[in-house]
Amino acid sequence: MSRADDHSPLPGFGLDEERLTLLLDRLRQRGETVAAAESLTAGLVTGLLTSVPGASAVVRGGLVVYGTDLKGSLAGVDTAVLDEHGPVHPEVARRLAEGARRRCGADWGLGLTGVAGPDPQNGLPPGLVHVAVAGADEVTVRTLRLSRSRHGVRAAAVRAALDALGAALDRAPPA
Known part of the structure; x- marks a missing residue:
């Protein structure tokens, strides 16, 4: 690897x-x-955060919940929510963020779900992404509709999750 x-x-x-x-x-x-509880990004958010020296002081962990059943069993998303909405829905992102926070014992949880493409999933278009941030007093969910390659969708989802965390930190007083 070069210095660049x-x-x-x-x-x-x-x-x-x-x-x-x-x-x-x-x-x-x-x-x-x-x-973080990550579906379409499959651990990329957690991987990026932990690529920084000293990350272990603040990164508690990550759940890769690529399979729908794992969203329930690992992240604690209620199966009734998954049955009603499917795995790609704003409420699922919300529950993933809350589950990451709770299951990993963190102050903040990130939840990401979506369709990276190139093909539709369960009738949903590629590029549909839901990103959530859960704190002690607030959960925010953002929906993205992206027109990019599979890699581009996943990269944009990672950036959106980290941007959403930064914005949540701006709004919330320290714990």
Whole structure:
């Protein structure tokens, strides 16, 4: 690996180590932690966060819940919600974020679900993504409709989750 690559933990995600470090430093200064439950990103958020030295001080863990059944068994999403809405829905993202927070014992939880493509899934179009952030007093969900390659959809979902966490930190007083 060349020195030019040192600031890009995962090339092509539009995030450099400095940006990730600033986010983790904010959590560290607040004395708070984060965890993620990831479907379409399959651990990429957690992987990026933990690519930064010292991440273990604030990253509690991550759940890869690619299979629908794992959304329930690992992240605690109620099977009735999955039966009613399917695995790609804003309420599922909300429950994933809450489940990550609760199951990993973190102050903040991130939940990501969507259709990366290239084909539709259960009648839903590629590029439909739901990203949620759960804190002690608030859960926010953002829906994205992206027109990109599979990699582009997943990269945008990662960036959206990290941006949403940063915005939630801006709104919430420290724990």
